[in-house]
Amino acid sequence: AQRVTQPEKLLSVFKGAPVELKCNYSYSGSPELFWYVQYSRQRLQLLLRHISRESIKGFTADLNKGETSFHLKKPFAQEEDSAMYYCALHTGGFKTIFGAGTRLFVKA
């Protein structure tokens, strides 16, 4: 079955602390994974994709095929990082499956 699991509905950290948002996937093919973010009162937008191997706003994510994970990390969280984060799996063809989402709250 094709599935994306984000085990944490809510993650609360202090400003300056490291943050890790977990994402695990289930897919028999070669996965294409994304992190999308939705800031308050803004539309859903791409944060980063695994094929780019880039750092966006200090966030990075590494695809671990052995653990079927694509966790999102940032060494020092900022208050403006507070948002809803969705891990998404593209299954080839036309379909994208979103995880349930994790709400990140960065406290001052």
Add this chain to the structure above:
Amino acid sequence: DTEVTQTPKHLVMGMTNKKSLKCEQHMGHRAMYWYKQKAKKPPELMFVYSYEKLSINESVPSRFSPECPNSSLLNLHLHALQPEDSALYLCASSRETGIHEQYFGPGTRLTVT
């Protein structure tokens, strides 16, 4: 223009009404999508259009009828909806289908009474 626009922002309709949602993009994207998002849930794919042809229908009830009149425009026609259809309807587009970034519109908040 790098935005996906959706109209209306809010829509309230009765179960016997017929209404339409509209989505527009002028980025030259050839793939367009409709998603349904219930409160505190992730977006769920409904339909995918590729080069103005319907490529995916995720077993959506026939009371939802998509239409892609041209490469910039995507409509969702609604008829005889149920209260459980109340949700945020998101439109998205991407350069093509496949591993391309999807650009999302702000959504239409639909309430069925």
